[in-house]
Amino acid sequence: MLSSAYWYYGLIMISLILVAASLVYKKDWKILLLHLQTSAVIHPFEIIILILLDGYRYFPGILQDARLDNYLGSYISNSLIVPASAVAINAFSLSWNYVISIAAVFTGLDWYFTELGIYQHFWWRSFYTGIGLCILYAISKWIWRGLHDKEPSFVFKFLTIYMIYASIHNLIIFILNEGGRLFRFDVNWFSDPEKGHQIFFFLHLIITSIIITMCIGLRLRFRYRLMGIVVLVALNWFLGQYHIFVPSAENISAVQFILVSMLALPLTILLFKLAKLKYLFP
Secondary structure, rough: OOOOOHHHHHHHHHHHHHHHHHHHHHHHHHHHHHHHHHHHHHHHEEEEEEHOOOOEEEOOOOOOOOHHHHOOOOOHHHHHHHHHHHHHHHOOOOOHHHHHHHHHHHHHHHHHHHHOOOEEEOOOOOOHHHHHHHHHHHHHHHHHHHHHHOOOOOHHHHHHHHHHHHHHHHHHHHHHHHHOOOOOEEEOOOOOHHHHHHHHHHHHHHHHHHHHHHHHHHHOOOOHHHHHHHHHHHHHHHHOOOOOOOOOOOOOOHHHHHHHHHHHHHHHHHHHHHOOOOOOOO
């Protein structure tokens, strides 16, 4: 029988092929925005189901640390293969007959992975996955239409900027921190400190992303945009001073979170320029 890692590597390869094929077919960088937005839609539900409610667990067998391996499996599923399938559905304008068929395939994979022992359900059921995917694909169709709307609403533009930035920021932290290699959040909200760390990080991501979105997506004077950066630095300084931010390595401080924003922000701006969307700096 194939090692569990091969199955997850296969999902990664399929994801890359779907996104690449969609880009080649449409020749439209909005494809990447749709991918990141779909991932951003999934993320809060994954925090609730995987982290808070212990609905399931992944066993990719790629990393030795079981906790990190679980998170990697989640990322492969919810930030790669599922968004890539939504991208392909919209890029190739697939009808709902195909959409439902794709959701059914994922439902079957969900069940089969549990049979292989590379994914485990606790209270979650495979048919929940199918229902959730149908809803997600409907949302992705709405997003795709919105990205091609010549006069999108303020709410749509704000949400788009927020979701793109949040996805990029989250990816950078995921790669750099490796589940706690650099830092952890200590809030004592749960008996399991890992839940506290993950929930607080999610809240920190939301607050940071909203502030950045306001700075680059609203009609503000420069001093107010600068004030947003000052607020972020002050917030992170507070987390360090009151030992909510706990470094796991030397020369790491909470204030350095601003460096993540300094990296995520130009990447966000670049994507909007490539997609030819004039949503930023009105």
